[in-house]
Amino acid sequence: MTRWTFFTAVAALCVQLCSVSKSCSIRTSGGTSARTSAGAVVQRGSIFQVYCTFSCRCRGPMHMYSRHPPVPQSHRPLNATTIYYNVTNVNKNRTFSCSCQCSPAPLDSCGLDISAGYLPERPENMSCIYEVKDDDGGVVSCTWNTGRDTFLWTRSALRVRTGYENHTDGPVRYKVSPKGTGWSSANFTVSGSVRRISVWAEVENDLGSAVSVTRNYTLWDIAMPGPPALGPPVCSSWGCVLRVERSALTRHLEVQYGAAARPWTSSPEPTGSVAERNVSISPLEPYTGYHFRARSKFSTGLWSQWSANVSGWTQEEAPAKELDVWFAESASDFSSLMVYWKQPDVLAARGRISGFRVRVDDRRSGPVFTADVGADVTNQSVLFCPNCEVIVWACNSRGPSPPARITTHHTRVKVQQVAPPQDVKVTAGNQSVAISWRKRATAPPHAAHVVEWFPQGLKLQELRWVRLTAEDHHTVITGIEPFECYEGAVHVVCNGSSVSSTRFPGVATLTSAPSAGPSVQKTVEGNQVTVTWTEIPRGQRGGCITEYTVYLGSKEQQRISVPASERRRVIRDLSPAGYTLWMTASTARGEGRAGQKVTFSIQQDTPLYPLVLCAVATLIGMVLMCLYHISAVKKRVWVYLQCLMLDVVPDPANSKWARACSQDTVITHKLKLLSCTSTDPRLSLRLPSTQGEVHLQPSSSGVAEEEEEPILVDVEELPKQSGVSSGGRAEAAGALHPPTNYIKSFSHSDSESSDRTQSSLDTGTTVDYISSHGLGSMEEEEEEEEEEEEFTGMLGFFPSHNMFTGPMQLGGTLTLNAVKIDCRDFFLPELCRPET
Template identity: 25%
Template sequence: MSSGWNWVINALYIPLGICSLGVSGGLVQSCGYIIPESPVLTLGSSFTALCILNESCLDFGNIHANQIIWKIKNSVVPKEQYHVINRTVSRVTFSDTSTLATPLTCNILADGQIEQNIYGIAVTLGLPPEKPENLTCIVHQKSKREYIMTCTWNPGRHTFLPIDFHLKSEWALGALPDCKPQGVNNSCSTDDVQFFVNLEVWVEAKNALGMAESEHIDFDPVDIVKPLPPHKLLVSSAEQPAFLKLSWENQIREVEMELKFNIRYRISDSSDWMEIPPEDTASPRTSFTVQSLKPYTEYVFSLRCMKKDGKGYWSDWSEEKSGVTSEAKPSKGPPLWRKITSHSPNSWTVHLMWQELNRSEANGKILRYDVTVKAKPPLSRRLDKYSVNSTNLTLNLTNGTYEVAVTAHNRIGGSPRSVLLIPASNSKASVKDLKAFPKDGMLWVEWTPPNSNITKYVIEWCLVSDSSDCITEWQQELGTSQGAFLKGDIKPFKCYLITVHPLYNNSQGNGQSTKAYLQQKPPAKGPTVQTKKVGKAEAVLIWKPLTVDEQNGFIRYYTILYKTISGNETAVNVDPSKTEYTLSSLSSDTLYMVQMKAYNDNGSTSGPVFTFTTQKFGKGEIEAIVVPVCLAFLLTILLAVLFCFNKRDLIKKHIWPNVPDPSKSNIAQWSPQTPTKHNFSSKDQMYPERSFTDVSVVEIEVDDKKSFSEQDLKAFSVPKKEKNTSEGHSSGIGGSSCMSSPRQSVSDSDESESTQNTSSTVQYSTVVLNGYRDQIPSAQVFSRSESTQPLLDAEEKPEDNPGGGDSATPQQQYFKQNCSQAESNIDVSHFERAKQVTSPVNEEDLVGLAQLQISGHSSQLCASGPEKNKCEPTLAGALPPSSEGHIPRLETMGLHTATVDEIPQSYMPQTVRQGGYMPQ
C-alpha cells in the first residue's frame, strides 16, 4: 500500500516540477498562473493577486487551493492575507505595497510535505510623474545670424520608474516639432527660432503610472535673446590728462535689435571695478570717452550689451583692454621723515628720508627731488637748497629747529611741498596704549591718540634679527587715524620693532615702541642647560637665552624638567628673562637628568638632556670632619710628647738602657803612656804644690752577718737616685770626683759577667797624677772611672749617718765645698743601680774587705788633709815605696758593720802604683 502511494507522489512530483520549471523555463503547459502578470504598482498603494491552478494538473493528485503558499522572495506571506476562493483559486492581499518585493511566487504543498513552485511574477513599484515647474527659455546668439533657444524646467520628484519629457511648442500657424531632452531630463535646446512671432511652450512628463504637463508660457523669441558681447575693443589716450577713449564693434545687427551698454574700469594694480553710469551708455553706440581719470595712470576697461528696452539678457563681459592717461603735475609731495644722530650737544647728523610717490600720485615719471632746509630763530635765517635723484639726504646741522621741505618734479612740473619740522626736542605728548597684532593676514597697529591736535603720525618698523641690522621702514598716516596696517613686506615668524611718532604743527612727541609677530610657530630649539655649581642638596643651573631668530615668537616662559633615573619628573616654570635657576631639596650623591623647554604662543620645543651628580658632602662638612680630626690628632701627639718627656727616665730605662762603651772609658787614659787630656785651669789653686794619687779600696769580711747593726748596714747600702747628693759625695771610681771629666766611660768589668753582676760591684778610687817620670803637670788633672756601680750610702748620703751629724773628715768637707758646684750639672742617672747580693760570702772575706776599704779611704784622707805627716808612719810598712820614692798616705776611717745580704759585692783589691793604677 505504501509503495503505491509513493508511486502516486512521485508521479505527481514530476508534473509539478515541470510546471514549476515552466515559470522560468517558459514551458507551454503549466500547472497554474498568477494574475495580474508583472504589475507596476504605486508605492504605498494596496494590491491583490490571484493564483489559479489548471484543471489538468488536478488529475495528478489530490491538489487543492488551500495547499497554496505565497512567498515574497524567500519569506512566507502570513496566512492571514490568504483567501481561498475555490478549489483552484487562492487570493493574497497587501494593504501597503511598500513591504512588497519581487518576485511574488505561488507554491503548493503536496502529499509527503514536498513544496513545489507553481508560478511567480515580478512586481515593479514606483510613483507617477509630477508637474514640471519653472519653465524658462533663453535665446543664445552663436553668431550674427545663428541663434539657439534653450528651455529648462524643474522635473519634480524621483519616480523610481522610467519617465519621458517632451518640450512642446505652438505658434499661430500650428505646432512645432517636439523637443526631447538629450542626456538630461530638465533641459532641451532647438535651433528652430523665429523672431517677431509669439510662441506657446510647455513640457509634458509621462511614465507607466501616469502623465503630467507644466504651465504654458507665451513669448517672442527676440525678447529673450542673450547677445554676444562687443569685440575689438580699443583704448586710447585723449588730449586731456584725465581722459581715455574707448571704441568697439557690435555683433548683432541693428535691424534685429538696438542695444544699450554697460562700461566698467579699474586701475591696473587694483581689483576694484568702477562703472560708468547706465544713463550715459543707454543709446546705441560703438565708442565712448571716459572722463575724470587720474593722470599718468593705467586703467583696464571692459563692456557688455543687451536689448535697449531691457528685455532679454545682458551679454557676457568683453575681453579686457588697458590704457594709460597723460602726465600731469604730481598731486602731492613725497612722504618725508628723518633720523637724527647726535655726536655732541651742539652737533647733529640728520638723515632725511622720503618715499617715492605712487603712480597715481606722481602723475608721471619723477625726474628729481628739490630739498630746502631753513633754520628757525635764534639760528641764522640761511636757506640751503639741494637737488637729488635719490630718496635720502644726510645733513650735518647744529642743534636747533629747522624746517625741511621736499618737492618732486616730473616732465610736467613740481609737486606740492612736503614739510617736516625738526625741533630741538620732543616736547609734546606721545601716543598711549600702543599695540600690534595680526589681523586679516596683515600686521595691525593701533594706539590711543594724545589730547592735542595731531597733524599726522609716522609709523616706523624694522625686522629684528641676529644676522642683520635693523633696516627702518616707515609710513605716514593721517592725524585722525588711530590704527593702520603695515604696508611693507611683513614676513611670518619674524619679530618686528614698531614705533609710532605723533607730529604736531610746530613740534613732535616722543615715539612709543612695541614688538609684534605676524605669525608664530614653536621655537626652533630649546635652551641648552648646564650646571654652574653643584652641592649636596642643590644645583645652580645656567643657560643661554634663545636668539631672536630661534624664538619664532614671544617666549612666555621656560620649563625645567628634572628627575633621577628611577624617580618621578619634576617641572619648574621660570621667567624668560632669567638665565640662572637653583634647584633645591635634591638628594646627595645622586645622578639627575635635566631638560629645558621654551614656550611661546604657538607651542614648545625641548632642549638637549643634561646630567649631573650631586656631591656626597655639603659645603663645610668635610672641613667640619677633617679639622677636628686633625686637631685631635695634634693634641694627642702633643700629649704623647709631654708624657714621654715627663717619663723620659722610665722610658729610657725600659727601652734603651745605658750600655757602657769600653772604648770611651777614661780608665784607659790613666796609663802613664797616655798623656793627659784634661786641663782644669779653674782648679789650679786646690793643690798648688804638687799632684797626688789617692786610692781608697775597702774590702769587708764579716764573720757573723748578724753582728751588724741596722745602721751599719745602711752605710753599705746602695744610694738612691738623687742627682745632687750623688754628685756631691761620690769620690770613688764609680762616683763623681771634683774636676773630673763628665764624659761617660765603660767599666772594665769582664764581658762575660752579666749586667746584674756588674751592678753589684763597686769600685772607688780617686786618681790624681803626680807627674809622669818626675814631670810636674802644669795643671792639676783629675780622672775618674765612669763605673756603673752604686756608691756606699755613707759616702753618698751623709744625711743617713746614724750619728745625725757630718761624719766626714775635714778633708772630705773640703772636697764637698770645692766640688759641689762643679759636679752639680753632671747627669747621674747612670749611677743608679739596684742593691743586690750575688752570693753569700764568708766572714773572713767580709772582714778583709772592710779593712781594705777603710785603709783605702783613710789613705785618701791622709793624702788630702793638712796633717798628712801624721798618717805616714801608720802605713809605711803596709805599702812598699814607689819608684819615685813617694809613699801613698792612707788614713783609716770608721766602718759600721752590716749583714752579708746588705753588703754589695766589690771588686778585688786594686794594686796601687805610683802615678795611678792599671785597669782591672
C-alpha cells in the first residue's frame, strides 16, 4: 500500500464519519438544505421561520423535527420541495432537522442549530483607581458594570488614551477580566509622567455591540497610597499604643479598633506626615481583647486599603460594678440562707475573676461569717441571723468589686411598706413564658423588680431570676425546658431587700399527659388505710400536675380526687374485705397512666377490752397470792378485811330464840326452832336432831323484851343409827362429821310459823342441845358433803387456823354459849370485843 493510498482511505473514512455525525447535508447545488429567516443567531423572544428544502424526489411525506429527543413539528408546505415552521417566543437555543425518503438514493437528514440571546448592554458605572507604587508610577485599575447576561459569547475591551504634559497617546486596547456577574475590570500600568487618562469600555456579540461613556481622570485625583503596616500593640488597662509604618507622601491616617462582636470604632486622627509614628489609642475597656487596623491618604486622592488586623489585650482593673445577687430561704430552716449571684460579663469583670467573697455582718457586733469560694461557684449557703445582712464581692488580681448587699424580711430593719405586684399574668408560648403585672402609678425610691422562676420543687438547685427597673412591668423569660413545670414570683426590692412579692402558679411551655403514675405506699390501721405517694420523676410528668386520683377497688370501685399539693390521704370507714389500690396523675392535657397496684385487706374488729381485763385481773390475782404468803402483808390484809365486818358479832345466848327456849316446850317429831336473829341477816344456825324431842333451856341473858318476835323454823328429825346409844352417837357424829354444817337462813314463811309456836313454849323448861346427828337419807349426806367441799374450796386460800377450817367440838349437850362465835381466832386480838 502506497502512502497516497493510505491517505485516501483515511480521508474517505473521515468524510463518512462526519456525514454521520452531521445533522444535515448541505449542498450548494442539489441536495437538502435548512435555513431560518433570522439567521443562526436570533434574539430571545423574536419570531422567525425555519425552512427545509429537498432537492430530491421524496417518495413519501416530508418531516421537520425539533428538541431532543426529536419531536415532529406542525410544519406547513411552501411548495413541492419546501416546508416551513413558524417559531414564536424562542427563549433558549433550539435545533431543527429535516427528513424524507429520497429517490433514487437516500440522503442524510438535514439539520440546523439556532442560538438565542440578547444584544449587549452599554457598560455603566465605570471607576478607576491609581495605586501609587513609588515615584516612577503605579497601576490604574478600572471597573464597570456590563449589564445583563446576553447568553451569547461576548467580547469586551478597555480603550485607554494617556495624556502627558504636552501630548496624548492612544487609544490602547487592554484585555478585560470578568469580575463577578455583571462586572468586568482591566488593569494597566502608567508611568510617573502621565498626568491624565481617558477610558471607555466596548462590548460586542453576534447580535451587536455597545460602547460606554468616556471617563476622563486626573491621576492625582484618583491616586491611592498603599496600606500602612502595623506593629504589635502595647496596652495598659485603659489604652494601647500602635506602631504605624506608611508611605512618606501620605498626610492622613485613620486607625480603627473593635472588640469581639462589636463594631469598629475610629480613633481621633493623628497629625503630622512622618513615615513612622507611634499612635496612642484610648480610652479602652480593661481586660478586653481588641483588633486594630489603619489606612492612609495623600493630601488629595483616595484612602488606601485597610491594613492587616493586629490584636492585643488591655490589662486588668478591679471590677467596677456590683454583682447581681439574689437569695432563697430554706422551707425547713429559717436560720439558713442560700445566696446566689451571676457571673459578671467581661465589661463588668474588667479582668479574670479569681473568686468570690461572701460575708455575713451583724449590724451590732460585726462580721459573723466569711467565706472565699472559687471563680466557678455561683451560690453559697450561710447562717443567717435576724439582724444580719449578706455582702458578696467579685475579686480579680486588681481587687474586689463594689459590695452587693442582701437582706430578708427576717432582718430587723425598717423598710417602707410597699404593696405587692398586682394582677400578675403568666402566658406560656412554645419556647418562652411572658410575665406581666399592673404598672404602678408611683414607685418608691431605689426600688426595682425581681422576677424569679425555677422548676417545681427545685428552687434551691435551679433558681433563676432577672432584675428589672421600677418602671418595668413585664418580661419574657427564655430557656424554658418543654414539658417542665415552672413556678416563681415577682418581688418588689428596696435596698437589697424583698419588701413584697406575688407568687405565680405552675406554668409549662408544652404539656402532655403523665407517662407514669405515682409510687404508692399504704398503711392499714383498723378499718382505715393511709395512702402516701411520691412525686412522678420530672421527665415523666408532662408538665404541671393539676390533681391526683386514688382508685380503690373491691366490690365497687371508688374514685377519690386529691389536690396536687398533697402527698397523703387517709381513707376511713372501710368495710372488711380485700382491696386493690392504685393512683394516677393529671395535667392540663388529661389523666396519665396508672401507677403500680397495691393490695390490702380490712379484718373484722375483735374487741380487745375483755381480753385486757382478764389479763389484768389474772395478773393482779397472781400478785396478790404471792404477796399473801408474806406474814406482814397477811396481817395488813386482815386489818383491812376486819373493817368490812360488823362492829358487833351477834351472841346466840342472848338472842330472842334463847329466851324463848327457856319455856318447857316439847316438840315431837317436828320442832319449830327459833331463829337466832341479829342485825346481820347473813348469820343463821342449823342444828341436827337426834331425837323427836328437844329440850331448850332459857337463856339468862338480859335482852329487852321489846325486841321483835323470833322467827320459827322447821327442824327435820334425822333417823337414828342402829346399835349406837345417844351418847355414843353424839360422840361418833362429832368425830365423823366435823361441824361443817353452816347456819342456814330462814325463810319468811318459817318466821311466821316460829311466831305461832313461840306462844306455846314454856320459858322455864330446860332444853338439851342435840349433840349428834341422826341417821338421814344418803342423798342428804351427799349434798352436805358437796356443800362442804365447795365451801372448803372457796376458803382454801385462808390460813389453816381460821374459824371455818378449824374443828368444832360438840359434847353431849349443846348450849348456845358453847356455839357462840369467838372472833379471837379470826381477827387480831386487839380488835375483838369481849364476850358477853
